[in-house]
Amino acid sequence: MIGKGKAISHTSASIAYGWNQEKNAEIVFKQHLVGENPNEITKEFELVQAQNYHCKNNTFSFVISPTIEDGRKLKNKDLNTICKKFMDELNLKERQAIAFVHRDKCHVHIHLYVNRIDFKGVAFKDRLIGVRSQRAAEAVAEKMQLKTVRQVQFEKEFNLKELRQEVQRRHNLTLKQFKPKSFEQYIDAMARNGIKVIPSINKANKLQGFRFEYNGQNLKGSEIHRTMTGSNIGKELAQNTGVEKFIKQSRNLNLMGKTVEMSTNMLLSIAKTTIKKTITQGIGY
Known part of the structure; x- marks a missing residue:
C-alpha cells in the first residue's frame, strides 16, 4: 500500500474532485461533518479554518493506494478502517475529515481530505508530510495484513531475477x-x-x-x-x-x-x- 500526502489551499476543488461521480466515487469515511455536497463540506472546513488566518495551505490531501490485488478484495468497511488507522498513525484523530474511494480504474484508491486546523485553531505541522504519509500507509498495511511497498518491490525484484x-x-x-x-x-x-x-x-x-x-x-x-x-x-x-x-x-x-x-x-x-x-x-x- 502506498500513501501520499501534501498540504493544499484549494479545498473546494479538491473535495469536488474526490466526490466526482464519473469516477464512481463513494464516501467511505466521514468525521465531524454533516454536509451532503462539496460546497457544504468546504464551508464546514472554512468555519474551523477561520480561527487560524496565518495558515494558507490549511487542508491535507492524502491518496492511499492498496495494491491491485488487495484493492479487489477490500470492501467499503475495510477502506473505512484504513482511513481511521491512517489518521491514527499521523495523530490526526479529532479533526474534520472525509474520504472517497475511486473505482474508475482497476487500481482502487482513496482520496482522504483532513482539516489541518483543529477545533482549537492550531495548525498541524506539515513538515515531511509526504514521507510520514508513506510510513503511515506501511504501518496500516502491516496491521491489516496488506502488502506494503517494500513487499511489492521485493516480489518484483525476485520475479525479475x-x-x-x-x-x-x-x-x-x-x-x-x-x-x-x-x-x-x-x-x-x-x-x-x-x-x-x-x-x-x-x-x-x-x-x-x-x-x-x-x-x-x-x-x-x-x-x-x-x-x-x-x-x-x-x-x-x-x-x-x-x-x-x-x-x-x-x-x-x-x-x-x-x-x-x-x-x-x-x-x-x-x-x-x-x-x-x-x-x-x-x-x-
Whole structure:
C-alpha cells in the first residue's frame, strides 16, 4: 500500500474532485461533518479554518493506494478502517475529515481530505508530510495484513531475477542448439525458444544492441547479463562462421524490415576480442 500526502489551499476543488461521480466515487469515511455536497463540506472546513488566518495551505490531501490485488478484495468497511488507522498513525484523530474511494480504474484508491486546523485553531505541522504519509500507509498495511511497498518491490525484484535467469538460460541454449552464424539467424532461433529479440537501432541506422521480450517484460541485454550485450553476442556468433566473414556479412543486416549496419563500437569490439582469442589459441598460450 502506498500513501501520499501534501498540504493544499484549494479545498473546494479538491473535495469536488474526490466526490466526482464519473469516477464512481463513494464516501467511505466521514468525521465531524454533516454536509451532503462539496460546497457544504468546504464551508464546514472554512468555519474551523477561520480561527487560524496565518495558515494558507490549511487542508491535507492524502491518496492511499492498496495494491491491485488487495484493492479487489477490500470492501467499503475495510477502506473505512484504513482511513481511521491512517489518521491514527499521523495523530490526526479529532479533526474534520472525509474520504472517497475511486473505482474508475482497476487500481482502487482513496482520496482522504483532513482539516489541518483543529477545533482549537492550531495548525498541524506539515513538515515531511509526504514521507510520514508513506510510513503511515506501511504501518496500516502491516496491521491489516496488506502488502506494503517494500513487499511489492521485493516480489518484483525476485520475479525479475528469475526472469533474467530464464532468458539467459534460453540464450545459452539457443547458441548451443542452433549454432547461429548471423544476427538474423540468432533472432530467429531465439524466437523458436520463446524469446522475442528486438534490435536497438539508433538514428544513424546502426545496430547498437538488443532488447529481449519475455513473459510481458522487456529488458536490455546488459540488464540480463553482460554476455548478452550486442558486442558479446556478436563475438559468440563470429566463432561459428569466422571473424572476417561475420564482419563482412554484418555490414548490411536485414533487421526489422530494413537494412542496417553494426555500430563502430560493436564492430571494433567483435573484431578485436575474437582475433585476439584466435591468435592466442593458435600459438598455444
